[in-house]
Amino acid sequence: MTTHRPSLRLRAGMAFLLTSVLAITSCGVEGISGDGGGDDASESSDWTPQGPLTMVAAFGAGGGTDKVARAMLAGIEQCADGVTGNVEYREGGSGVVGYTYFMQQQGKSDMIMASTTELTTLPLFVDTPFTWENYTPIARIANDTVSLVVPAASPITSLQDLVDEAKTRKVTVGVVGVSGPDNIIRGLLEEQAGIEFESVVFNNGGETTAAILGNDVDAVLGGAGDIVGQVEAGTARALAVFAEERYQDGPMAPVPTAVEQGFDVTFGQWRGLIGPPGMPEEAVTFYADCLEQWTETPAYEEYLETSLALPAFQRGDDFEQYLADQEALIREVLGR
Amino acid sequence: MDALDPVIGGFQTALSLHNLLFCAVGVILGTVIGLLPGLGSATGVALLMPLTLGLEPVTALIMLAGLYYGTQYGGTISSVLVSSPGEASTVVSTFDGYQMARQGRAGQALAIAAIASFVAGTLTIVLLMALAPVFAGIAVDFGPPEMVGLVVVGLVGVVGLSRGIQMLKGLAMGALGVAVATIGFDPQTAVQRFTFGSVEVLGGIQFVPVVIGLFAIAEVMSQARATPADPIRARFRDLLLTRDDLHRSRAPIGRGTVLGFFLGTLPGAGATIASFVTYDVEKRVSKRKHEFGKGAIEGVAGPEAANNAAVNGAFVPTLTLGIPGSGTTAVLLGAFLLFGIQPGPLLMDKEPDLVWGLMASFYVGNVLLLILNLPMAPIFASMLRVRYAVLYPVILSASLLGAYALENRMWGAWVAVGAALVGYFLKRYDFPPAPVILGLILGPMLEQSLNQTSSMGSGDFGIFLHRPIALALLALSVAILLVPTIVARLRGPRSGAERQLIDD
Known part of the structure; x- marks a missing residue:
């Protein structure tokens, strides 16, 4: 009897442990699946997001990525009535965790991500399940010099x-x-x-x-x-x-x-917005329009000033070309 | 008395009703955030920063700074009561603080922690106000080679944590910590190590979930296995400090304050290392070495003084040079920018009201925290009267939630569970878990600074010969390793060899 007691207690302890883990897992899953969005019901050109937006950041609160994520989200919220959103932090793995998570949001129109140069550099350094071409580039808004x-x-x-x-x-x-x-x-x-x-x-x-x-x-x-x-x-x-x-x-x-x-070297840390793979065209247009309008506002000026960033707005094909050029350049430098 | 004008002006700013109120809000929030495992001061400051945007810059910064040192007080509470450090810098407080709690002396542990934090906090504010530029100069002289020396001193401390066969076990555990720390993407070389293609571990094994698993959860597991201990039934009066407690704590608080402040000023070192080094020092100089790890009040007082002094130390390079002295001050520098204030060497000249008001508020905040924490100590300690059947599930869920919340992903919780299983068996076979943590923190720092030093000297470690501070630190670590053995040999079997080292 007495010899059995300890192991029973251990098992009881483990049971607690597992229940707690499971409790958290279910919370997590609920948080992720949330309201699925992505139903492109409207086909008119003045599409606006239904329900709250999620801005994904692959780095933690308080960093440079967080700052630009919040600034862009605030700009988008100003763009149309009733648009609201939250920043969701998906940290870890030098950013890979966040990008991998975002790749799984196939076709959603209410998920956007604050992105930067690591979108092109990470896949060259680390075995990532993605390259920049997996995502839907929306717009580049600035360059950190x-x-x-x-x-x-x-x-x-x-x-x-x-x-x-x-x-x-x-x-x-x-x-x-x-x-x-x-x-x-x-x-x-x-x-x-x-x-x-x-x-x-x-x-x-x-x-x-x-x-x-x-x-x-x-x-x-x-x-x-x-x-x-x-x-x-x-x-x-x-x-x-x-x-x-x-x-x-x-x-x-x-x-x-x-x-x-006399040294032709220009390379900056770009900041911008991307959508998940297969984001509906009207959503891409909406966000790009919003950000373009935002670059005309004092809020944008203030962002540039406090971040010491230089203005660099690009959208659509221009932005994609920029990403392709940047990737080619880095490959050349690194010999990869 | 012109020199005192800015100080008086600073106190006028800090003591305005408005700022006083936000300082109180900051320190209370800080205490709560510090209490929760996984939620550290850096996260707390980052999360609350946007809420302060409507405030005046000085008020906002007073509140955020209050939150920062408030977490150092709060982190102690969970370290002592349930062996679940709320903050990395309060890991050390679990060693003796938790043992004190097991002996029904949680009230004393919490009270001495509050007093030590207060004394260290207020004394170092004077240093910060008077001598910040001097210390900043020294901090800048601490380059990568000096950091190598400092980290080696810290690692040698593992040896000091124990003796004999326990020392060997300690070294093995320290090595385990260093080994675990090599997992992930190495920013120095851009190589992935021991990731086995998994994205989850690319960023390395985070330190907080390991601490949570190794200390909090493993402790619950081994308690659940052991014969059920009775909840602590101390009377309220037994939870108060005695004269002897205070007497024993005086010198450790003094040493912790000095060490903590100095280590805190070094960018990259910070409160966690300060608390570990202070613990090691206290153990070495103590007459009651055998009591350490079994509930020595010195083991709480010294490190608690050190981690609070280190917070003020971290503000030295932050305010005088614009270089963050710690992760949290890095986030605070971000807050400066949000308010359109450019941190840097000119900050004190350009924004004297803000800087002096902020520094004066540290004093006010520490007084508030003492008022808040000292009477609360016995009340918090009474929490341990709760039946374990109720307490343990709460600890477990809070711990796992903290591990999850660190990066908002399940991975953290699984790391905590893994660490808990390891920790459970370590405990069972009497391996000390503390050196694992030390290895986990110091391993990457050693690797990085050694790498940088090597690059600085183009691969030639002769560079150490041109760096007197680094050389002195390396010599010190050799001395720490060898002197006790040599002294013991010379003195022969006679005891009292160590008694010479004490009573300064």
Whole structure:
């Protein structure tokens, strides 16, 4: 009798455990299947979503993706009467979990996703069950710009200086992540200038900024948003932005583009909206129209300003062509 | 007294009725969020940020910061009562805090945690206000090579957690943690490791579900197996701190405050490491080494002081340089931007009212938290009078819900279940689970900083020779490993060898 008691108790414990797991599973399933949407009943051109929208974000609350997701959702909500929505976070696997989940929402018209450069880069680095061509591109709304920064005390004063320096010794360049735009720009720059940097890989922009202030690296390639405070204070010096045009105003405005300095390297982290595979045409048009209208509003200006992003609106075939070009470019740089 | 003007101005801002109210809302919400396993301070701040958009920037930031340090108080409560850490930085409080609770001393554990947090919180605000730029300078000197040194010191701490055969078991568990941490997509090399083609583990094994499984659920399982312990029947009076408790806690709180603040200022290190390192230090200097892990109040007081001091430390690089000192301050920097305030070295010059008001509010918030937590300690502790048949299912569902909520996916709950099964057998065969957590946190940091150091020196580790701080830290870890053995050899069998090290 007594010897049996412990195992009974263990079993009781396990039973609790399993019941709890099952309880959560059923919650989860309910949450996912929700109201299925996607019934394209109306065939008129002025289609509007019925019921609440779901904006999927593959990264957590508070990050850059969350910010653009909320901004775009707010823009879409302004677009027609009674349109509301929520941001749903599907995190994990460097974004793969979110994209995989979104691919399963075949044909739905009330599901949209805030997307960025990882849509094209992820499948090149990781075994993903998807490529960008699985989804329905709706519109690109902005570009986050990458800039090149050196410590304030560095003798390097231009992109050409850095390239010359790299011909004589190993120059260390801090980047965030191997698969991010920073590292792709490093590859493009090396290819153009016929040099090779030693890249030091960090996890986020805060770490690269600390590396600049502590003189741990010769230069940093990173998002302008992370570094602008240092540039303004004169604790770091920006040498180039890798965009088609300079910033219009603010502390980054005097910084020349790489193209101006004779290096044809432009690559940015685009931000935009995609739909699930097979999203009905009228829904795509509705969302793209909404976002196009949104780019005319002060809310859009405010988004660009607080994110230090540059305007870059594209829709339809233009956006698809952009994605195809970007993928080709990355393949070339990475040799994949 | 011109130098004090901004401080006085700051307190005027923080003590306005409006800001006081939102500070209170922040700290109360923080306590609740900290209490719930899986919901950490970073998530809490991120989720509430949009709700504060209608407020004045300073008010919003006061509330969000209040939420941040409120979670450090709240996280302790679930660590102590049910061995389910609500926050990563309160994992350490389960070691002795939970044991104290098992002995009917939950009230004391919670009270000393509140006092330690308060003392550390308020003392380090003075440091933050007076010396932030100085500390920020030191923090920036901590590059990847120095981080390697610091992480090695932390890992060597595993050895300090136990002795003899237990030490070997501890090392094995630390290695297990490091091994588990290698799973997933490696951002350094873009290589997938041990994923077996599964999308779920691409992002690595998250640390929170493992903690929940290993500590909370495994504990419930082994309790369910053991002879049923009686619910704690302490009288209300027995839940109050004694003079001896306070006396024993004084020095640990002091050490925890200093260590926590300093480690907190380093970007990337933070409250969790601070709490582990402080625990290790306390165990080393204590006269009652054998009591550690069995309900030593020093093991609660020191780390609790450290994790709160680290929160203020994390604000040093955040406010003076615009570099986040922790995950949560990174989210807070995002909030600055939402209000159109550009964080960076000029922040204190451009927005003095905001910065000083915010710092003064930390003081106010800590007072509020002490008022809130100290009288509540015995009340929370009374929760343990609830019958286990009722309490355990609640703990289990709260734990699994927390593991799920971390990333909104079932995977987290399954990781917690897996960790619980492992944890159950570890407990049964007397393997310490704490080093697994340490390995899980420190493993990736070691790998990353070692990689970066190697790149910085183009593959030549001679770079360490040019970095005095890194060298000193590496030397320190060697000393930590060897000195106790050498001292013991020299002293022979005579005891009291360690007594020399104490009483500073």
